[in-house]
Amino acid sequence: MNDKIGKALVVGAGISGIRSALDLAESGYRVILIDRAPHIGGILSRLDYQFPTDRCGMCKMLPMVNRDASSQYCLRKGLFHENIELLTSTEPVSVQGEAGHYRVALRKKASLVSEDLCIGCGECVKVCPVEVPDSFNAGFTTRKAIYLPVPHRIPNTFIIDTDSCTMCGACEPVCPTGAIRLSERERRQFKILVVDDELIVRDSLKELLEDEGFSVDMAESGTAALKCLTGQKYNLMLLDIKMPGMDGVTVLRKVKEGFPDLTVLMMTAYATVETAVEAMKMGAVDYLLKPFETDVLIPKIAGIYNEFEITKARFVDVEAIVLSCGTGFFTPADGKDTCGYHTLPNVITGIEFERIVSGTGPCGGKLVRPSDGKRIEKIAWFQCVGSRDLQNNADFCSNICCMYAIKEALLAKSGTNGEAETALFYMDMRTFGKSFQRYRDKAQEEFGVRFENARIHSVVPEDGTGNLLVRYVDISGKIHEECFDMIVLAVGQRPAQGTAELAGMTGISLNPWGFAETVPFSLTETSRPGIIIGGSFSGQKDIGESVIQASAAAACASRAIIASGKNPIPESPPETILPDLLREPPHVLAVVCTCGKSILTSNDETRLSKRFETDPEVNNVIFSERICTSDGWDELVGQIIKYKPNRLLIGACLPYMYGRKLKESEKETGLNASLTEIVDIRTPAVQFSGENTGESQLVLNIERLLGMGIAKLEQVEPSITPSLPVTRSCVVVGGGIAGMTAALTIAGSGTDVDLIELSGHLGGNLKWITETIEGFSIQTLLKDTVQRIEKHPLIHVHTGTNILSSFGQAGHFITTVENNEKEVLTLEHGAVILATGGREAEITAYGHGASEAIVTQKEFEQKIATRSLDPSTLSSVVMIQCAGTREEPKNYCSRICCTVSVKQALFLKKQNPEIAVYVLYRDIMTYGFTETYYTQARQAGVIFIRYTKERKPEVVVSGPVPKVKCFEPILGENVEITADLVILAAGVVPELPAGPAFTFGASCDTDGFFLEAESKWRPVDSIKEGVFACGLAHSPRTIAESVATAEAAAQRAIRILSRNRLPSGKVTAIVRHSLCSLCGQCIEACPYGARSLDADAGKILVNSLMCQGCGTCASVCPNKSSVIEGFSTRQILEVIDAALCI
Amino acid sequence: MTITAKIDLKEQNPLAALQQFFAGILKLEDIAAILVPQRLPTKNTVMPTLVTDPSFLGDADPLAPAFLMNAARISSRLTRKPMGGKIAAVLRPCEIRAFIELVKLKQARREDIILISVDCLGAFQNKVYSKFAGQNGTESTIRFYKNVMGGNTNEMEGAEFATACKACEYPVSANADIQIGLYGMKTGESILVKAQTETGDHILKQLNLPDTNEPPARQAAINALISQRTGYRDEMFAKTRESSDSLDKMTDYFSNCVNCYNCRVACPVCYCRECVFVTDVFNHDPYQYLQWATRKGIIKMPTDTLFYHITRLAHMSTACVGCGQCSNACPNEIPLTELFRTIADKTQKIFEYEAGRSLDEKPPLSEFREDEFKEIVGIE
Known part of the structure; x- marks a missing residue:
């Protein structure tokens, strides 16, 4: 292996590990992705549904550019990427070295089943006498000691749970491939x-x-x-x-x-x-x-x-280590109040509920109680179990539980045709993410999920029914009793198992609760350069945030790799030119594996030979005992050399195994690997085995499958993968912290950046903020960042400049900009990042503008910075949260205002403890570890008063100082507060002008924020490839979170900008212009916007980079002038024909 | 859309009045040519002609029950790119509807064409027409006009109208710029001229025709005709469904098809430059034929007949306007119109689409609606 090639280790192959690994691999680095579990996917391998779509969608993370480098199927099943080495059941045992040169020892758990030999037939399970609870289904079902860790892995090889295995040896002799090495x-x-x-x-x-x-x-x-x-x-x-x-x-x-x-x-x-x-x-x-x-x-x-x-540790040298090890969960049984968990069978946790609704779960997705099979008709969720709980040393919010509980309630509704009664018992509904508030409102108003602002007193069993009697106290202090069929505990986060050891090993620091800690203004960088945090390792995150952080982590990792002088893998030379086969008639060699005669008998062989050798294009039909062994493979290579076929059919099991092998042997055999078809004959062998349908049915079925493969091969058209040239330069629109960070990240990868800023200065909102709630100085950050921008030779800053227009596509855009002097400049670039920012919303409600004493958070911040307000002169301050937000038309949470209010309240209390500070709020959104400041504020004597959107506070400006009237729910009375100062949390609005967004091909959501290609899985991408967004233009967020989106967007752009040419997928659409009637239906139908009409040439064009080969265009085109490479009509017709021929 | 005018007939001859009207339009400054069906004296039949000189309009005959081709295709050819002037086109309602489809499929442009429709009196199958017209075509047209206006809308002198016409529920065009009305007007006395778009209004303004009000009898007559035709149509649907509701019956339906593809050539909305059925895709290897025959013992030659028709149905039934040209073109009298209309009725309803209704409705396949076909895609 080339020593100059940059390499990273990603620890943890949950979604954020996968995202980081893919981002790095797509940028041309080698990645070792490890997970201690025997499968990838982390916690999400057990969750089937994610809000807001209430579906999965993990596959949307797969590469869309140069997509043939990667597998293109369900990510729950597995991941293959040519630059990623995936090691499951593997953990790091030591980390040595320093920034840029880490040597990591990896230890793989012993596997008693050979992954190379196991074909997943399941014979072993039939004979295994041990039965234990299945942890995949949270113990609701049982499994054998030899089992599949997840039901859907590829290759789905069995593993042995050595803790429960009795080593009886029953499985060893029944294994048809000798894969089990139970080691007496x-x-x-x-x-x-x-x-x-x-x-x-x-x-x-x-x-x-x-x-x-x-x-x-x-x-x-x-x-x-x-x-x-x-x-x-x-x-x-x-x-x-x-x-x-x-x-x-x-x-x-x-x-x-x-x-x-x-x-x-x-x-x-x-x-x-x-x-x-x-x-x-x-x-x-x-x-x-x-x-x-x-x-x-x-x-x-x-x-x-x-x-x-444990097999001997393996040492790997890497320049960067990304820790995406996720989090663990609080176990209620260990807590002070167990809520009956583990003693009452119908008290379960959120993840257990996910298994109940899962199609692969214990109830097959039916909404029944696993304990007694009773239909779930009434079900409750308890929020903050093990979160926001000082008694359990959990002075933090776990970020995701509110949303997953709402999602689960909706799943319960949809699983029962809306009949199940669902109730959420909560303190604050933390719907602080983009679109979350509307999701909650939909749950409440459209689907009738009940939201109960209450504290649970106790859970006791109802006699003999398995039902649960809940006592709770509502906000007014009234006690209620109510019976439920099932209770789901939304359990909070805890550091992942082994976090402390890993921290010790890598030398990173942990926060007071044991989660990984990052440096100020970064969600990814630790105190040790080159050791980077991804995903939930630093605290639980929802999918979208995890994915953002994972891409940001990849950006930091590439930065570390570059700093150590390593490079991406050099671009591959043009494909080995294999003989031009366009005019050569097909000669097919068919090699069929009999799996040691266990699938096919000699009679079957004769029958198949006779059947296929009559086809003039099939040269030979050869049977092999076992292709999967190295002897079998060598034999196969020998036969290819001997018979010189120009097409190869392999009938065997595990079809995905052969791709890379064939590619590698291309030179030796002279056979173009893309002209090979591998047919899975093992699956039907399992399906049709023995008693069910008889052996003849099996042979017929195999004959049919082989026939289909041959038909496909005979019609396959050899083609060379197209590639597009890339203009290695990027435009970043917006010079706030997000834009500057994106520019620095991209320039750091060696790419030119044009940073366009409308105003005269860089800095954006940073200019008016003094410090964060943690006390980090923002002006230092600003000064430092601007300096780095100005010094960077690859960053060209254009202040006072606006975008006139742009056209083009991923890889090559042409954009014209104009500066204050009316000079017009044309920029050519391969990608664009929109970081146009946001601002505090204008507000006229609550008397803003009517009195000097009524200010917004920003105005207060500025008054403090300029010392035009003296806290010692104040005796009473009222803060009103959600002033104008979280209801239509601005029905979203601005995410930062609660933290800002807490920060300002603490500031006021510190300056003058005598000030009475009242915070009028709907739900306090101090998510994550910011919760602790909320606790501090309450301890400092800040009074928090809840109001509802139906009963808002009023600000009366008549006398010298404003009066605030509101309803105090705990007192159950209206109160009036005389306030020297009223501070309004007006919220954040985006500054993403539709014009520039549209000219680049991006679009805005209903609130004017950037519309993501997919809010969870492609959170900084626009539908149009090559266009990304970050910062406040994307969504309201803190500085550190904005920085993370900027790094993520930059990393997504670097994937494109790091190469001179980008290969597109093999399977892309092309247009046969001589047949095309230019009706344009394909343009309308293309979901990726990859098609356009060149009116001058009278041609439909396809951008092969954006085209994902989905085939929609080919299906709307009536005469196949639009076709998908590798799927010609004739070929498909013949495959269908072969499928129907028996 | 304000102008509704009337032209009084001389000697009960609507053709003379129409010819004069067309000449008037052609003389307008911004009209470069007029596309109009004219009788060709040598063959005594009627074909579309492109006329720039008003003196060549003497044989214009848009009322003849001859419908040798759907002129939407001709109109598409004339408007595909700017031609350097505006043309007026006199078309039957089904031709206009086909034209609208072609505009949506970007095979024609609406910008430079003024669509003029004459109430459609129906037509005979091609072969029937030549017998009917005899030696004096113009005279036969007048006879035909009086026959239909007299309420005889299905047959004349023992000859049945084409099935497509008998089942047509669009005798009057709603999309033309200028509509020329016959139904509900006093036979032989006057015809109605009505602008239906701003363009039509602009033209009619320049012609200075005497204003009139649309007589209430007109809508009543149209409604009566449509209801009669709808009845016929539904009966036809039922019968056709009965004879084509299984693969075997479909095979029988097309058993005498010779794969000549005439129906595709005649179809106004079949717009491919080259049909996939004449490309290499269907140029099977000899080995393939042997395979098929071996498998079944017998195969009918030529192959792919049913496949061809089903493909055409899949591609074009959403755009089918029911003009009947496929039946006209078939050398072996396969009832193609019946089948196409029957299937099209369903496919168009499924997509809430009606071929030729409006330029604003996108062709079903180029439009994505997230919430459609839940029962098929299985996503709620």
Whole structure:
């Protein structure tokens, strides 16, 4: 491998790990993506539905440019990318080195099933006698000890849960491919020394452990034990504590001196447990309590054995490490108030509910209680279980629970035709994301989800029904009782398992609650350069935010890679020119794997040969015993060389396995890999096996499949993948923090940037803000950023400049701009980032403008900055939240105003503790770790009064100071507050002028913010490739969050800008101009806007980069003048014909 | 859209009045030519002609029950690109509807053409017409006019009108710039001239015709005709469905098709430059034929007949205006119009679309509505 090529390690293959890995891989870096689970997808592999679409959509993350580099199917099933090495069941064990040069040791868990050999037939499951709860379905179902970790992985190889496996060996002989390596033999090599003075203990342990397949020796005393150790190497010692002569602890000490690598497990009676604990401090790994319970003993020993079995660590050298290890969840059973979790079967957690509604879940997606099968008719969600809870050391909000609970309530509604009664018990509904408020309103108003602002008192079972009686207190203090079929606990976040170890290993710091901590104004950078945080590792995030942060993390990783002097993979030379086959008639070689005669018999072989060899275009039909083995493969290569076919059909299992192999052997065989068809004959073999339909049906089916493959090959047209030249320059519109960050990120990758700013100065909103709630200085950030921009040789700043017009597509845009001097400039660029920003909304409500004492948050901020307001002169301040927002027409949360109010309240209280500060709010949106400042504000004596949108406060300006009237729900009375100052949270509005947005091909949502291609999965992309957005133009957000969107948008642009030419997909649409009637239906129908009419030439053009080969154009075109490469009409007709021929 | 005028007939001859009216239009400064059906004396039949000299309008005969081709195609050819002037086109309502479809398919332009429709009296199948017209075509047209105006809207002198006409519920064009009305006017006395668009208004203003009001009897007559035709049509639908509701019946339906593709050539909305059925896609290998025959023991030659017709239905039934030219073109008298109209009725209803109704309605396949066909796509 080329040493100059940049490489990154991404730890955690949940969606954010996948996003970071793909972004880096698409930018031309090599990526090692690891996950400790045996599958990718993280938590989302267990969640089927995501709001706001209430569907999945993960696949939308797959590359759209140069998409053939990657697999193009369901991401829940798997991910293949030519620049990504994916290692599952793998964890980092050590990280050495420093910025730009990290050496990481990776350890893969031992797999007792060979991934290369397992074909997923499931014969092993039939014979496995062990049944344990299935953690994938949250324990609602059971599985065997040999099992599929997720139902939908590719390759879906089985794994063995060594903790529950009894090593009975039943599965080994039934495996048709010999993939199971249950290691009786290997366990024999694991030598255990049992040291105990009691013979009965020694004997029983020996018998037990030998039954488990281990080699066991015995010693009756410490002295004997030490003697044994000198004679032979042992892997494990079971050591009794209380022995005559030399006691266990002494033996341990001596052992640790002489044989430091030996693992020692203490054995103790209850009386000497404390000694055992002491022994652990001296190096014993654990202790066993006498009398032994087999259930405890065996897993413990098996666990230690597995540690040994772990294949030797592999060392990788990388320039950057992205930690996207996700979060864990609070376990209510461990909390002070369990809400009946684990004792009442119908109290479940959110993730358990997700399994109930999942089609692959315990109830097949039907909304019934797994405990008794009763239909769920009335169901409640409890919010903030383990979040916003000082008693559980959780002074934080978990960010996503409000929204997932609403989503789950809607899923419950849709799963019952709207009949289920659903109620959410909450403190504040934190709908702070883009579009969340409308989603909530829809749930409430359209679907009748009940939102109950209340505190839960208790949950008790109703007699004999399994139903649950809930006592709760509403906001006025009234106590209610209500019965539910099921209760779902929206459990809060906790640091992922192993976070502290990983932090120790990488040297990053953790916040007070144990989550990864980043540096000020960044969501991704840690105190250690090159070690980067992605996704939820620094606190739970919804999908959209995770994806944004993951792309931002990729941007930081590329920055680290570049800083260390490494480069992307050089662009590949033009494809090896293989013989031009256009005029050569097809010669097909068909190679069919009989899987050691287990699929096809000799008779079948004769039949198939006879059938296909009559086809004049099929040269030979050859049968192979096992293509998947290396011998089988070599044989195949030999046959290709011998018969010189120009088309190859392979009938075997696991079709995706062969793509890369074929590509690699292209030179040797001279066979164009794209002229190969691999037909899965294993799946039908499983479907039609044995008793169901008879063997002949199976052969017929295989014949049909092979026939289809041959028909496809005979008609395939060899083609060369088109590529488009890229103008390696970017335009960034807007010079606020988002625009500046995007510009710096892109310029950092070696690409020219034109930064266009309408006003005379860079800086945007940063110019009027002093510091963040955490106390970070914004003016320092501004000064520093502007300086870096001005110094950067690749950034060309155009202030006082506006966009006149633009046309073009990803890879090449031509944009004209005009400056204040009316000079017009034409810029050519390959991508554009819209960072046009936003501003505080204008407001006339609540008496704004009628009195000097009524100001907006921004005005207050400015008054403080200029010292034109003296807090010591104030005695009462009222803040009104959601002034003009979270109701139509501006029905969205501006996300930052609650935090700003808390910041300003704390500031006022600090300056003058005597000020009475009242915050009138609807829901306090101090999400994430900002929650702690909300707590501080309440502790500082700030009074928070809830109001509803139906009963808003009033500001009366008549006397010298304004009066604020509102309803106090806890008192249940109207109150009047005389305020020296009223501060209005007017919210954020975007400054994304429709003109520039439209000229680049982007569009705006109903509130005027940038409309994403997909709010969750492609959050900074526009539908039109090559156009991205960030900052406030995208959505209301904090500075650090704006920076993250900017880095994400920049990274998305870098994917395009990092190459001179971008290969498009092999499967793209083309136009046969001689047939085309120019009716233009294809232009209208193309969902990617990849088609246009060149009126001068009288031709329909297709941008091959934007075209995703979906085929919509081909289906609207009546005479196939629009066709999809690789799917000619004739070919498809013949495939259909072959499918119907039997 | 204000002008409604009347032209009084001399000697009960609507043709002379129409010829004069067309000449008047052609003489207007901004009209370069007029496309109008004229009798060709040598063959005694009627074909579209493009006329620039008003003195050549003496044989114009838009009322003859001859409908040799749908002139929407001709109009498309004339308007596909700017021609350097405006033309007026005298078309039947079904021709106008086909033209509208072609405009939507970008095969024609609406900008430089003034559409003039004459109330359609119906037509015979081509073969029937030549017998009917005999030696004196013009005279036969007048006879035909009186016959239809007298309420005989299905047959004349023992000859049935074309099925397409008998089932046509659009005898009057709603989309023409200028509508020339016959129904509900006193036979032989006068005809109505009505502007239906601003363009039509602009033209009529210059012609200074005597104002009139549309007689109430006109709408009543039209309604009566439509209801009669709708009845016929629905019966035709039922019968056709019965004879084509399975693959076997469909095969029988087309059993004497020789794959000549005349129906496609005659179809006004079949707009492909080259039909996929004449491309290499259907130029099968000899081995393929043998395979098919081996599999079934017997195959009918030529192959792909049903495939062709179903493809045409799939491509064009949403745009079918029911003009009947496919039946006219068929050498083997396959009842194509019946089938096309029956299928089109359903496909157009499914998409809430009506071929030729409005330029504002996009062709169904080029429009995406997120909420349609939930039962098919399975997404709610």
